[in-house]
Amino acid sequence: MNRFILTALTTIYYQYYFNSPYRIIKLYWFKLKQQGWHMGKKNPTLRDVAKLAGVAVGTISNYLNNPDGVKEKNRERIENAIKVLHFTPNTMAQRLASGRTNTILLYILSEQEIGDSTWLHQLPLIQAINDRLHKTRYNLQIKIGQIGEEEYSLGYMEDCIQGRIIDGAAILSAWEVPKEMLKLFLREDFPYVLLENKSDFTNHACIQFDN
Known part of the structure; x- marks a missing residue:
């Protein structure tokens, strides 16, 4: 009788255990450990990359800001370390530390309905700007504003500058740029x-440009 009860209890236990959420969690936990990860493990840091690459932390920072400014030998080491560690730079932290966004705004002032002839002229310019920035670490942000909506354009530009959303602006327009916008650039000492x-x-x- 005791053996029967023991067998029954054992059966119930194993049925519960093998179908319980606890076991599922444990299996996933084991998989994560096999892959070298565990709960609470942080993402690789600059220090981790520097240690694996055999360079200083400052060299890693220089590489992230300007890869071409780092010696080729060190650059290869850093790139290999980044791949091995699956390192992803903390863009937000970099922006806070450097005060830069690596973003240039192309603000196009145009009529309400942009004509085909305007696009035929401006598209090559936009492409040229994009191609040039593509060779750097800067991103291109494009915004189209309408002539006659100076208040909106000024407010948008103020938000971008004071919110540190962009590092510089290029204003593309066949019409006169509002003086208030130029005053804003001068007041904020903005490029x-x-x-x-x-x-x-x-x-x-x-x-x-010469057409």
């Missing part, structure tokens, strides 16, 4: 350039 446009309001960088 900008005018494309296909020039203003007598103040001295500024200006690029015009």
Whole structure:
């Protein structure tokens, strides 16, 4: 009788155990451990990458900001270490530390309905800007504003500058750029350039194209 009860209890236990959430969790936990991970393990850091690559942490930072500025031998070591560790840079932390976003805004001021002739002229310019930035670590952000909506354009630009969303701006327009926007750039000491446009309001960088 005792053996029967013991067998029954054992059977119930194993049925419960092998179908319980606890066992499922344990199996996943075992898999994670086999892969070298465990709960609470943090993502690889700059220090981890530097240690594996055999370089200083500062060299890793330099590589992330400007790969071409790092010696080729060190660059190869760093790239291999990043692949091995599956390292992903913390973009937000980098932005906070450097105060930069690596983003350039191309603000296009145009009429409400952009004509085909306008696009035929501006698209090659946009492509050229994008191709040039593609060779750097800068990203291109494009925004189209409408002539006659100066208040909106000014508010948008203020948000971008004061919110540190962009590092610089290029204004592409065949129409006169609002003076209030130029005043904003000067007041904030913000880098900008005018494309296909020039203003007598103040001295500024200006690029015009020969059709």
